[in-house]
Amino acid sequence: MIPPDATLYEILTGPVLWGTFIIFGVGVVLRVLLYVKGLDWKIDRVTYGVNTSYGVKGAIKSVFSWLIPFGTRNWRANPVMTTAVFVFHFGLLFTPVFLLAHNMMLTERWGFSLWTISESFADYLTIAVLISAVYMVLRRIALPEVRIITTFYDYLILLIAVAPFVTGFMARYQFSDYQFWLLAHIISGEIMLIAIPFTKLSHFVLFFCSRAQLGMDFGIKRGGMKGNKQLTW
Amino acid sequence: MPQGILCNNRPVNSKERIMELMGDAGGKKYYKEMETLDVSHDDLGALIKKTCKSRIRTWLEICNHCGLCADSCFFYLTNNKDPKQTPSYKIQSTLGELVRRKGKVDAAFMINAMDTAWGKCTCCNRCGLYCPHGIDMGAMFSYLRGLLFSQGFVPYELKIGSGMHRVYRGQMDVTTEDWVDTCEWMADEYGVDYPGLEIPIDKPNADIIYTLNAREPKFYPEDVAEMAILFQMAGENWTVPSVGWEETSLTMFAGDWEGCKMQVETVYDAIERLKPKRMVVTECGHAYRGTVVEGPYYAGLESGKTPIETLHYVEWVAEALREGKIKIDPAKKIKEPVTIQDACNYVRNGGLEKCTREIASYLCEEVIEMEPHGEHAFCCGGGGGLNGLARYGPERKIGFKNKRDQVLATGCKFVLTPCHNCWDAIRDMEEAYHIGIKWSFLKPLLIKAAIMPDHMKLKEE
Numbered sequence: 070m071i072p073p074d075a076t077l078y079e080i081l082t083g084p085v086l087w088g089t090f091i092i093f094g095v096g097v098v099l100r101v102l103l104y105v106k107g108l109d110w111k112i113d114r115v116t117y118g119v120n121t122s123y124g125v126k127g128a129i130k131s132v133f134s135w136l137i138p139f140g141t142r143n144w145r146a147n148p149v150m151t152t153a154v155f156v157f158h159f160g161l162l163f164t165p166v167f168l169l170a171h172n173m174m175l176t177e178r179w180g181f182s183l184w185t186i187s188e189s190f191a192d193y194l195t196i197a198v199l200i201s202a203v204y205m206v207l208r209r210i211a212l213p214e215v216r217i218i219t220t221f222y223d224y225l226i227l228l229i230a231v232a233p234f235v236t237g238f239m240a241r242y243q244f245s246d247y248q249f250w251l252l253a254h255i256i257s258g259e260i261m262l263i264a265i266p267f268t269k270l271s272h273f274v275l276f277f278c279s280r281a282q283l284g285m286d287f288g289i290k291r292g293g294m295k296g297n298k299q300l301t302w
Numbered sequence: 303m304p305q306g307i308l309c310n311n312r313p314v315n316s317k318e319r320i321m322e323l324m325g326d327a328g329g330k331k332y333y334k335e336m337e338t339l340d341v342s343h344d345d346l347g348a349l350i351k352k353t354c355k356s357r358i359r360t361w362l363e364i365c366n367h368c369g370l371c372a373d374s375c376f377f378y379l380t381n382n383k384d385p386k387q388t389p390s391y392k393i394q395s396t397l398g399e400l401v402r403r404k405g406k407v408d409a410a411f412m413i414n415a416m417d418t419a420w421g422k423c424t425c426c427n428r429c430g431l432y433c434p435h436g437i438d439m440g441a442m443f444s445y446l447r448g449l450l451f452s453q454g455f456v457p458y459e460l461k462i463g464s465g466m467h468r469v470y471r472g473q474m475d476v477t478t479e480d481w482v483d484t485c486e487w488m489a490d491e492y493g494v495d496y497p498g499l500e501i502p503i504d505k506p507n508a509d510i511i512y513t514l515n516a517r518e519p520k521f522y523p524e525d526v527a528e529m530a531i532l533f534q535m536a537g538e539n540w541t542v543p544s545v546g547w548e549e550t551s552l553t554m555f556a557g558d559w560e561g562c563k564m565q566v567e568t569v570y571d572a573i574e575r576l577k578p579k580r581m582v583v584t585e586c587g588h589a590y591r592g593t594v595v596e597g598p599y600y601a602g603l604e605s606g607k608t609p610i611e612t613l614h615y616v617e618w619v620a621e622a623l624r625e626g627k628i629k630i631d632p633a634k635k636i637k638e639p640v641t642i643q644d645a646c647n648y649v650r651n652g653g654l655e656k657c658t659r660e661i662a663s664y665l666c667e668e669v670i671e672m673e674p675h676g677e678h679a680f681c682c683g684g685g686g687g688l689n690g691l692a693r694y695g696p697e698r699k700i701g702f703k704n705k706r707d708q709v710l711a712t713g714c715k716f717v718l719t720p721c722h723n724c725w726d727a728i729r730d731m732e733e734a735y736h737i738g739i740k741w742s743f744l745k746p747l748l749i750k751a752a753i754m755p756d757h758m759k760l761k762e763e
Contacts, residue, residue: 104356105356106356107359108355108356109357110599110606112353112355113357114599116604116605119604119605120606131436135434135436142431142674142678143374143432144434154434209367213383213385214369214372214378214388214391215367215368215369216385217385217386217388217391218365218367218369218388218390218391220367223367269363269364271363271364272364272435275363275364276364276435279357279361279364279435279436280436281436282357282436283436283437283438284436286441290596290599291595291650292650292652292653292654292677293653294653295652295653295654296653296656298653300677301677301678302431
């Protein structure tokens with residue numbers, strides 16, 4: 070129950086935050102389960118359940134090759150974009166989890182905290198995320214092959230992803246109304262988490278599913294069983 | 303017009319309809335009828351619902367629109383980097399839209415989707431290797447072809463091709479009698495130079511059953527003779543089936559899923575009937591893809607494998623050279639530098655990159671690789687059925703520029719093309735751009751360079 074005199078901050082970091090975590094957690098688990106449930110060996114033409122060991126090898130190679138910066142031919146062919154992508158995703162995932170302020174909240178509420186990064190390092194990461202995001206926006210505008218497939222939705226997704234960083238940065242440096250930026254930060258963070266299962270941000274988990282599936286396809290059917298050779302991405 | 307006389311959603315299942323279609327030279331009337339062909343929203347919507355599952359839906363959803371697939375496509379590269387040739391754009395504007403609209407589209411939409419699925423994509427699957435999210439647009443185009451076929455929006459030649467498979471169980475009208483006659487004729491004719499040359503038909507329990515491409519008996523019977531010479535040279539116990547010898551699948555190119563099953567089951571039936579130990583398939587890429595890679599799935603085999611172990615021709619040749627069954631005369635090795643055209647269907651999508659290199663190490667003095675090659679090789683420019691589609695001739699000619707420049711960069715004047723479609727494409731590329739090259743299948747080169755074993759030498763009079 071929410072006490073009648075609870076502040077907006079208390080509500081947002083209390084029941085709303087819990088609700089957010091539940092939607093996010095259940096949402097991403099469901100997305101993975103539904104993905105796996107929708108796989109069909111006859112339609113996809115991949116025997117997921119037969120020769121699975123080859124498929125698993127293919128899946129692991131497919132996922133990890135692309136998780137390593139410059140680990141694939143296409144990452145190497147596009148060094149600037151690759152740098153931006155990795156800096157962006159690293160900052161996006163690493164910063165909020167190991168941020169001192171977030172961990173202080175953890176200690177306050179539950180009496181424990183994770184290892185934390187220094188505030189200045191968090192600042193650098195935030196700035197790096199924002200620069201990468203700006204690069205990605207400019208790239209969308211500048212390159213014809215990207216512009217033609219870019220929609221408003223792509224910008225919205227990017228905005229949802231970077232908004233917690235912008236608002237968090239504003240709150241930290243208290244450029245103007247601290248309370249406003251703090252609340253905006255919490256709300257934007259919660260929007261991002263809720264958006265993950267429902268939008269293209271679902272690639273948070275579906276990246277792994279899709280990569281693993283294609284890895285299995287190559288690992289089982291398209292050559293992976295010929296001399297035990299796995300495709301080089 | 304709800305359904306055309308020539309252009310309609312009914313698969314071609316009779317000789318009469320094949321003849322009727324072939325009477326419409328170039329498909330002029332066929333394409334005219336297509337412009338007003340009805341799209342059944344209910345049927346198409348139901349088919350999408352039934353067959354578009356999480357793999358493709360996820361691909362369509364999580365495409366990040368980053369454009370990193372653009373440079374992987376030879377059509378994009380050769381069309382002055384036209385953004386409309388970006389694989390992501392091509393698939394999102396066709397299949398993506400079709401799925402979003404649940405099949406509620408008109409003939410104009412379907413014709414544009416057809417022109418994209420066959421005229422701007424060869425289903426080489428190269429883009430799949432370049433997408434960070436693991437989105438294989440070639441696989442999606444192959445699926446889109448199936449949706450288009452179901453409503454009759456398929457290029458003219460492939461409507462006929464699919465019909466050929468349905469009626470003759472082959473991509474051309476080669477009957478069992480024609481095929482058996484060709485084998486006997488070739489054995490007789492080449493038996494003069496290669497005494498005792500045999501083409502054993504329907505021999506049970508052979509070590510090898512050989513299956514091939516209908517073009518070989520129809521237009522290049524010497525290819526049939528050459529395979530016999532090489533098997534005999536290697537001392538193999540082999541056979542060809544009188545029925546079920548056709549390895550190719552224009553039904554696969556056409557998106558005729560039912561036809562794919564009918565075709566491949568004919569081959570598997572021959573295996574069942576003759577009980578050979580292994581199958582060897584000819585120097586053809588899509589035949590291998592259609593019958594060996596995808597075939598077991600068309601036939602619903604839960605193992606995902608052909609009923610018996612199957613080797614592509616390059617695998618068999620590599621093995622025969624390695625084991626000394628065929629010996630190359632070092633003096634007869636190809637002296638000039640050679641480059642290798644990797645067929646997407648058995649290299650990127652079949653894992654056989656090393657076999658051709660191994661063969662070349664016996665056969666050629668020097669190999670200069672195209673860049674990129676192997677799994678990352680570019681399509682020859684004629685794959686996915688494109689070679690045979692008159693409607694997309696201009697697109698194909700532009701696409702050839704990529705292979706032309708790749709070959710020119712090697713400095714080689716000789717291209718090994720152990721694939722029917724690559725062979726055609728390289729020939730047509732040479733005809734279009736005159737870069738002064740030669741190209742060849744492996745069989746004639748092997749016969750020319752091999753040391754003739756005693757049992758095949760002409761007896762001195």
